[in-house]
Amino acid sequence: xxxxxxxxxxxxxxxxxxxxxxxxxxxxxxxxxxxxxxxxxxxxxxxxxxxxxxxxxxxxxxxxxxxxxxxxxxxxxxxxxxxxxxxxxxxxxxxxxxxxxxxxxxxxxxxxxxxxxxxxxxxxxxxxxxxxxxxxxxxxxxxxxxxxxxxxxxxxxxxxxxxxxxxxxxx
Numbered sequence: 001x002x003x004x005x006x007x008x009x010x011x012x013x014x015x016x017x018x019x020x021x022x023x024x025x026x027x028x029x030x031x032x033x034x035x036x037x038x039x040x041x042x043x044x045x046x047x048x049x050x051x052x053x054x055x056x057x058x059x060x061x062x063x064x065x066x067x068x069x070x071x072x073x074x075x076x077x078x079x080x081x082x083x084x085x086x087x088x089x090x091x092x093x094x095x096x097x098x099x100x101x102x103x104x105x106x107x108x109x110x111x112x113x114x115x116x117x118x119x120x121x122x123x124x125x126x127x128x129x130x131x132x133x134x135x136x137x138x139x140x141x142x143x144x145x146x147x148x149x150x151x152x153x154x155x156x157x158x159x160x161x162x163x164x165x166x167x168x169x170x171x
Contacts, residue, residue: 004113006068009055011047014039017067025099029135052076058094058110065101068094068114073128078156088125090118102137108144115145115165125167130160139163 009017018036020026027034045051046069058066073081073089081091092114096107118124131138133152139161143149147163154160 003061004110005059006056006114006117007059009043009046009057009067009069011044013057013064014043016064017043020067020095020097023097023099025102026095026097029132029138030093030095056114058096058114060106065098065106066094066096066110068092068110070114070118070127080156086125088123090124090127092118092127092129107138107141111141112145119167126164128162128164130155130162133159133161 014036018039021030021034021039043055046053046055051071053069053071055067055069057064058068069092071091072087073091074084074087076084076091081089092111094107094111094114096102096110115127118127127147128150129142129147130153131142133139142163145165147165150162150164152159153162
C-alpha cells in the first residue's frame, strides 16, 4: 500500500508549483497564481503565518504528486463567503500535478485522507470546496469522498458548485 502524506509548502517548492500550475490539466481550472512572482506573493504569507491559509505538497511514498490548501472560510475576505458565520468551516482547493495520474482514484484518496486529518481538529465543523460547475471530474471526485452539493453560487472567480462535507454527528 502506498503512503499518502502532506508536508507544508516550502519556499523551495515555488518553482515546482509554478511548473505544475502551467500544465494544461491544471491551468484549465486553476488560473491564479500563474507566474512565479504571483506564487511567491500568494504563498509567502502562508509560510510565515501572515495568512490563515495553510498550503501543502501531497506526496505518495515521498514523491510530490499534488498540491492542497486549506483556509478558514469565515472572514476569508476578497468577496469570498461573506455570509459564513461558522468559525469551524474550512475550505479546500487542490490538484494532482501529473495528468497521467488522473482518473485512477488518487485525487479521491488524497482529498479523503486530508479531510479526515482536518476533522481530527474538534473545532472543524465542515469542509467545503467550490469547483467550476462544468468540472465534472472534480465534482465526481468530491462526491466519492462524501461531499454533498449545496448549489451553484457566484464567487469572485465566477460560477461555482458549492459542495460541503459535514462532520458526522456523534451518536
